[in-house]
Amino acid sequence: MIRGSISYEARKRTIEWLNDMQSAGEFEGFDEDKMNFEKLPDDEVQYYFLEWYCTQDKIDNDEFESDTEILNERARLLRL
Numbered sequence: 001m002i003r004g005s006i007s008y009e010a011r012k013r014t015i016e017w018l019n020d021m022q023s024a025g026e027f028e029g030f031d032e033d034k035m036n037f038e039k040l041p042d043d044e045v046q047y048y049f050l051e052w053y054c055t056q057d058k059i060d061n062d063e064f065e066s067d068t069e070i071l072n073e074r075a076r077l078l079r080l
Contacts, residue, residue: 015038
């Protein structure tokens with residue numbers, strides 16, 4: 001899923017979230033359990049951003065209510 005280049009801020013926040021999830025053991029038994037997310041190319045981080053981090057369900061639940069930068073980045077990537 002290559003749509004465009006993910007912004008620095010969205011990349012950074014997605015990787016932080018993935019690292020937090022990994023540290024909490026949320027990926028136990030999955031490939032992500034041993035991944036070094038900082039080394040992923042932008043297109044893979046973008047996948048995690050759109051499909052795992054900033055999902056429509058989370059938006060619908062107001063998890064990103066005041067985070068216009070992240071919401072705008074999601075909208076931009078989906079338009080590409």
